[in-house]
Amino acid sequence: MSDRLPGFSTLAVHAGAQPDPTTGARATPIYQTTSFVFNDADHAASLFGLQAFGNIYTRIGNPTNAVLEERVAALEGGTAALAVASGHAAQVVVLQQLMQPGDEFIAARKLYGGSINQFTHAFKSFGWNVVWADPDDIASFERAVTPRTKAIFIESIANPAGSITDIEAISTVARKAGVPLIVDNTLASPYLIRPIDHGADIVVHSLTKFLGGHGNSLGGIIVDAGTFDWSTGGKYPMLSEPRPEYHGIRLQETFGNFAFAIACRVLGLRDLGPALSPFNAFMILTGIETLPLRMQKQCDNAKAIAEFLAGHPAVASVSYAGLASDKYNQLARKYAPRGAGAVFTFSLKGGYDAGVSLVSKLQLFSHLANVGDTRSLVIHPASTMHSQLDDAAKVKSGAGPDVVRLSIGIEDKEDLIADLEQALGA
Incomplete structure (x- = not known):
């Protein structure tokens, strides 16, 4: 290889690894x-x-x-x-x-x-x-x-x-x-x-x-x-x-x-x-070998879904730095020009009960305590991960009672939007 520095995708596949010296195994x-x-x-x-x-x-x-x-x-x-x-x-x-x-x-x-x-x-x-x-x-x-x-x-x-x-x-x-x-x-x-x-x-x-x-x-x-x-x-x-x-x-x-x-x-x-x-x-x-492919797809999906939610009548607000209207959009442009990530929250007009109800009605999104999966995930933080905090602390940490968190996967965005649409409608 030349003296040029490898790009990110090349490092994601090759950095630190060589064929096994004893067996020749490539993985x-x-x-x-x-x-x-x-x-x-x-x-x-x-x-x-x-x-x-x-x-x-x-x-x-x-x-x-x-x-x-x-x-x-x-x-x-x-x-x-x-x-x-x-x-x-x-x-x-x-x-x-x-x-x-x-x-x-x-x-x-x-x-x-x-x-x-x-x-x-x-x-x-x-x-x-x-x-x-x-x-x-x-x-x-x-x-x-x-x-x-x-x-x-x-x-x-x-x-x-x-x-x-x-x-x-x-x-x-x-x-x-x-x-x-x-x-x-x-x-x-x-x-x-x-x-x-x-x-x-x-x-x-x-x-x-x-x-x-x-x-x-x-x-x-x-x-x-x-x-x-x-x-x-x-x-x-x-x-x-x-x-x-x-x-x-x-x-x-x-x-x-x-x-x-x-x-x-x-x-x-x-x-x-x-x-x-x-x-x-x-x-x-x-x-890690597929990190660049997955991350870009997840960011692209997340932006499309955030835009959909921002226009839905049941949604009070969307917190996603990739939206031009978001207070963190300028910081996103500076620090994360490829995309603002695949995890974000939105608030429902129905408050705590609406958040708990929504996660039970989604079919394609998995209700669990994780992020970053190839699958799309959903959770209501106030009743789960942040439940040990009082309401004031929940709000300060971005997990108020009406907040739902999504971790967007690599599925077709149209299918994810359809799932959210039916759950919000229900």
Whole structure:
């Protein structure tokens, strides 16, 4: 191949993968093994001491997973990546490297309901405190910064409302505060938005969603942008201070611009243990090969369906950044010119009861708690994913009582519109 940089679709098929050197298999094999044989005692010691790269135990790394990690890092423009068991696991592993008991991180209010729950409740047991900010008010992030702030967390396209976040503006706040910006890029995928290009230091995904794309495998991933200096000010001792479990190695000093990915692997994944199954890695790799085709079709379908809903008499409002009238349309044009994503919400004039009723009347849409599938999906967030929040918090997160969320698949848009039309009419 020439010296030209491969395009996105080429990377989605080829990045990280080569024919198997032993068998010649073209598809990446599933290395379904717990552990790997060492060459000798010195080889084993060098692997355990981080003096050489290689496979030890699938909880820490696996060749199938390694292809997935390299591929997503290439698609996102990062230096390295780490695959884990779920998107939630990715968030735990990331913050474990940054936070000490009593520390704070700032998070955008418009987030997936499971993340709101994790940040508000589960992380309290670690002594990690979340401070909420409004992604529509960049100054609220500045006001939230304190000496205990260790990170800022946002979604590129917020779940469930599909609103676009101004990554560059919030990155400026993070730089001024001297903390990394973490971006959950699940709903956009790197096909629509590459947060690292706009100032993100760490990117996380639920691989379960658009990257895997078929609703058959759980997974999560962490991408290190290689842009943050972890040694500054002693704020991040997991990376800047000598690690006693590795003979005093300083990870920042030893591994440079991929030190964070190494820390997540050898300090987080090793000890917390949320390893990704090699079989799931294989399934997700297969899904990524068609990501550009699926994502474009889903975005095109989503825009057509949002336009239909915007004109329906039973619909009070549609929140889809791809509509010219939407408040986030300018941000969508800036950050996601290929399309504003395939997940969005709309509000029904009949309120809560109408939302619950609608999901039961749809026939082609599947009523379930997932997004990013080839199939079109529907859910009423207020009665499910966001049910643990009070009404005010539901509205702030974009999941008010009258809101229905759609995740648009790759079916014919005419069939999806017909299904919505009959359900709304009923």
